[in-house]
Amino acid sequence: MPWNDNAGGGGGGPWGSGGNGGGNRNNPWGQNGGGGGGRDGQEPPDLDELVGKLQDGLRGMFGGGGGGRSGGKGGSGGGIFGAILVALVIGFGVIIWPGRAVYQVQPEQVGVVMRFGEYVRTAPPGLNLKLPWPIETVELPNVTETRTISIGANNIGESQMLTRDENIVDIAFEVQWRVDTANIADFVFNVRNQEEAVRAVAESAMREVVGTSDLVPIITTARAEVSQRTREVMQQTLDEYEAGIQILQVNLERSQAPQSVIDAFRDVDSAAQDAERARLNATAHANRVIPEARGEAAQITQSAQAYRDSVIAEAQGEADRFVAIYDEYALSPEVTRRRMYLETMERILGNSELIILDQEGNAVPYLPLDQLGRNRGQGGQ
Structure with missing residues (x-):
């Protein structure tokens, strides 16, 4: 139409x-x-007249009078506007309101509920209720993910730092962190860009630790200590900022002298390793030789003690025997003297050849009967 x-x-x-x-x-x-x-x-519509028609329509729908300002048939126009308004209210209550009031928190998330932008509560994983927007809003940060930031890997300005002994060290490290669930509101509200904050704090903490350490320990034996001290400084700083961030670990990926002097430092490092190897070898040799020397010393000491004891015992026995002989000699000196003489002669002449001399000193031949008897016995065998 x-x-x-x-x-x-x-x-x-x-x-x-x-x-x-x-x-x-x-x-x-x-x-x-x-x-x-x-x-x-x-002419343009009159605003007062429109409001009046809307009021007449609402009164007509809910049982009120239908006259209104328009008079006569004006109630039908107001009814149309009232029906549209009621439909909008019902649609908002049935369709839009549940979608705005019910929300789901995933297992790896925590819901941070804000009322007019102010933190009011924390919602656990699962289905939760809230007042619809714009009254209440929800932030859903991931609190189980371990996040990683690499510093100094490709940036010379980040990697080169000054040590306490005024040397330059080239360091690249990795920071692992995640959201502190106990302070989730601080994570959402106190820091705008959490990753950049962690990066800045990590670089500052590493420079502080390196600035209080010497070069050689940093690139050789103190790498683990540097990582631990950096993590502690980072956590302390972030706690002071109330950032709601937990630092899990700091890993040193590279710790060396600058490229221009790396060869010289490698030579120094090799010399230090050689010295350490020589020291360990010397310690091993000492651990092997010292017990052997101690064992030999103990053996010699024990042998000397045994010899001393045997000599003392033998001397004591001789002394006791002499005392016994003296006692017997004191009782009968002549008999004892003769017996000692005979025993001495027997001991001396027992191993000597027998030669008989006459009064003139000539040797007298004699027949060794004992030898003949011994020879006869051997021939009979």
């Missing part, structure tokens, strides 16, 4: 014509009392 209705005699819209002052009350925009047909005769 065209917008202009010829039956009305003027160029009216779909709500009817206002020509010849007839005035169609079904037009919700209202009409001017003056003549003029078509659009040239219309």
Whole structure:
């Protein structure tokens, strides 16, 4: 149907014509009392009249009077607006409200509920309720993910640091961190860009630790200590910032002298390793030789003690025997003297050849009967 209705005699819209002052009350925009047909005769709608029609429509739907300001048939226009308003309210309550009031928190997340931008509570994983936007909003940070930041791997400005002994060391390290669930509100509200904050604190902490350490320990034996001290300084700083961030570990990926002097430092490192190897070898040799020397010393000591005891015992025995002989000699000196003489001669002559001399000193041949008897016995065998 065209917008202009010829039956009305003027160029009216779909709500009817206002020509010849007839005035169609079904037009919700209202009409001017003056003549003029078509659009040239219309004026902008009156706001007071629109509000009045809306009130009349609501009263008509809920049992109120239908007269209103428009009089007569004006209640039908107000009913349309009232129906539209009620439909919007019902649609908001049935469709939009549940979608805005019910939300789900994943197992790896924690819900941070804010009311007009102010933190009010923390929601656990699962389905939760809240007041719809814009009253309450929810942030869902991931609290189980271990996040990693690498510093100094590809940036010379980050990697080169000054040590306490005024040397430059080239360091690349990795920081592992995650959200501190005990301070989840601090993580959401106190730091705008958490990753950049961790990066800045990590670089500052590493420079502080390196600045209080010498070069050689950093690149040789103190790598684990540097990592531990850096983690402690980072955690202390982030706790002071109330950032809600937990530092898990700091790993040194590279710790060496600058590239321009790396060869010289490698030579120094090799010399230090050789010295350490020589020291360990010397310690091993000492651990092997010293017990052997102690064992030999103990053996010699024990042998000397045994020899001393045997000599003392033998001397004591001889002394006791001499005392016993002296006692016997004191009782009968002549008998004892003769017995000692005979025993001495027997011991001396027992191993000597027998030669008999006559009074003139000539050797007298004699027949060794004992030898003949011994030889005869051997021949009989």
